[in-house]
Amino acid sequence: MEPSAKKSERYSRLHRDLNLLLDGESDFVANAANTSALLYERLPELNWVGFYFLRGSDLVLGPFQGRSACVRIPLGRGVCGTSADQGRSLVVDNVHQFDGHISCDAASNSECVVPLVVDDMVVGVLDLDSPHLGRFDEVDREGLEEIARIFLHHSDLSRIADSTGLES
Secondary structure (H helix, E strand, C coil): CCCHHHHHHHHHHHHHHHHHHHCCCCCHHHHHHHHHHHHHHHCCCCCEEEEEEEECCEEEEEEEEECCCCCEEECCCHHHHHHHHHCCCEEECCHHHCCCCCCCCCCCCEEEEEEEEECCEEEEEEEEEECCCCCCCHHHHHHHHHHHHHHHHHCCHHHHHHHHCCCC
16 A cells, blocks of 8 residues: 555645646536546556536436446445435445445445535535555545545536536
């Protein structure tokens, strides 16, 4: 496992580079695509990185990198649905021991999910999977929470809210 100091430095560079990559672009789909691509390129030991956006009571697949994935996840189900339902990040060392885990890719063994929160409402999640048990830790959680903040800062939040049905 990578030392925490080195991992923190990796996230600092990612935060800087993501800000530069998203600067001047506000389309949330384009920003989600570039964010997932950057994370997939730069973070080791991942097999899936992507976004799910809330549509009614389901999370619906958004831009991602990796193998094909589950399209809809009900709130409260699996790691993504639980994170969105509870409005908090989840780090799961072994997804096979997570009650209600939804297996989109049998190769995934650990997961980190960060909710996307706009005006105190969850509008989606950022989801990372790894084929390695225990791949994610608190440094990852904190680093990915900042990635989510950067993504939301640069993205057209009204468009996210419109697409989730939060505004009419």
